[in-house]
Amino acid sequence: MTKTVGSLPSVDLDLNDAKRRYHFTFTREDHERLPFYSALMTALEEDHTSLRLLASVRMEQRNPMLILAALHLCALTGHPILGPIYLDARHGRLGDPVGAASTVIAVLNDEPELVANELHRSTQTNEPGRSAIFQALIAHIARDRAEVINVVDVGTSAGINLYFDQFPVKRVDDDNPLTLVCRDETLVDRSIPLPRVSARVGIDPSPLDLDNEGDRRWLQACLWPEEPRRLDRLEAVIQHRTSWPTTTILTGTARDRLSDALDQGDANALTIVMNSYVVGYFSEVDQTSYFETMTQHCASSNVAWLSLESPFMVQWPTSSRSSELARMGATQVLVTLPGGEPREWGWCHHHGHWLNLSIPA
Numbered sequence: 001m002t003k004t005v006g007s008l009p010s011v012d013l014d015l016n017d018a019k020r021r022y023h024f025t026f027t028r029e030d031h032e033r034l035p036f037y038s039a040l041m042t043a044l045e046e047d048h049t050s051l052r053l054l055a056s057v058r059m060e061q062r063n064p065m066l067i068l069a070a071l072h073l074c075a076l077t078g079h080p081i082l083g084p085i086y087l088d089a090r091h092g093r094l095g096d097p098v099g100a101a102s103t104v105i106a107v108l109n110d111e112p113e114l115v116a117n118e119l120h121r122s123t124q125t126n127e128p129g130r131s132a133i134f135q136a137l138i139a140h141i142a143r144d145r146a147e148v149i150n151v152v153d154v155g156t157s158a159g160i161n162l163y164f165d166q167f168p169v170k171r172v173d174d175d176n177p178l179t180l181v182c183r184d185e186t187l188v189d190r191s192i193p194l195p196r197v198s199a200r201v202g203i204d205p206s207p208l209d210l211d212n213e214g215d216r217r218w219l220q221a222c223l224w225p226e227e228p229r230r231l232d233r234l235e236a237v238i239q240h241r242t243s244w245p246t247t248t249i250l251t252g253t254a255r256d257r258l259s260d261a262l263d264q265g266d267a268n269a270l271t272i273v274m275n276s277y278v279v280g281y282f283s284e285v286d287q288t289s290y291f292e293t294m295t296q297h298c299a300s301s302n303v304a305w306l307s308l309e310s311p312f313m314v315q316w317p318t319s320s321r322s323s324e325l326a327r328m329g330a331t332q333v334l335v336t337l338p339g340g341e342p343r344e345w346g347w348c349h350h351h352g353h354w355l356n357l358s359i360p361a
């Protein structure tokens with residue numbers, strides 16, 4: 001017999017796989033830093049409805065972050081029980097995170113359709129912290145090579161990293177919500193001037209529009225309530241970007257729109273294609289073909305490629321996972337210069353909090 005959660009069939013759902021996904025998503029550091037989300041993740045892992053909800057998501061989006069974002073969205077859109085809990089979490093006022101997590105699970109069991117109705121969405125967190133990494137890499141690559149560049153951001157979400165050069169990057173935080181704090185390790189020279197950007201082009205099959213209230217809310221929901229700095233930064237980006245340079249967003253997949261994107265901008269400029277936390281969402285066939293396409297473009301034209309991806313989600317044919325940093329959950333920095341081949345340039349934090357470069361000779 002088929003039992004249902006709302007419209008959710010329970011047959012053929014791999015609940016053990018869902019449990020593993022909840023269990024392994026947060027690092028130890030996340031658990032220590034985020035008392036409410038840590039308690040919630042643990043409670044989701046133990047709850048049958050939560051397991052069934054996650055197990056019902058299409059494979060490429062079967063990520064606990066989607067469930068967390070769907071719940072956060074309900075809170076942001078005024079759910080009478082979730083709203084106050086998430087607001088307290090944002091303002092550090094949650095006295096009993098474990099109790100709050102149990103209340104969220106109780107709401108989820110009473111009203112599973114709240115989350116089920118949002119599972120058609122994708123986790124589209126657009127993390128400006130990665131601009132701190134892109135700034136450093138682009139400065140190093142353009143030095144002695146290009147005064148003008150075109151930038152193509154594959155999997156751009158709301159296009160925030162197309163404004164990579166608009167964020168101040170510092171070692172210590174300040175009052176400016178746009179400031180990105182990045183601890184540079186080894187070789188990073190922040191004094192190298194950035195090139196002028198002629199074109200800023202993003203590609204995404206379902207780009208989010210910062211002018212659209214629903215899209216802005218989903219971007220907020222993809223952030224974590226116990227990280228108010230990131231929520232404040234998103235709000236500051238939404239305010240400031242009206243005075244920032246124009247961007248062009250192409251709707252479609254990397255496979256379908258890359259050549260259109262490469263046709264934009266100054267034909268004599270160096271074009272830098274970048275991707276961050278995107279390729280893991282491609283099918284295996286598309287990952288291979290993207291790697292080959294980018295390698296060929298760089299080998300044969302004035303194109304450079306910067307890739308920031310988790311080695312646990314993306315295994316490039318040329319790269320290793322042997323580093324201690326990789327084991328600690330670091331993001332691999334892969335760079336291909338014009339006329340060159342893909343090379344490992346080191347590691348960075350997934351939200352750009354540190355960069356450890358080891359540029360090959």
Ligand SMILES: C[S@@+](CC[C@H](N)C(=O)[O-])C[C@H]1O[C@@H](n2cnc3c(N)ncnc32)[C@H](O)[C@@H]1O
Nearest residue numbers: 124125126127155157204253254276277278281
């Ligand atoms: C986790 S978000 C990362 C967004 C952004 N790159 C960042 O670092 O903040 C992944 C994005 O990749 C997009 N995406 C998924 N499949 C794609 C494809 N085949 N081609 C281009 N973008 C894709 C999704 O729509 C989503 O906006």
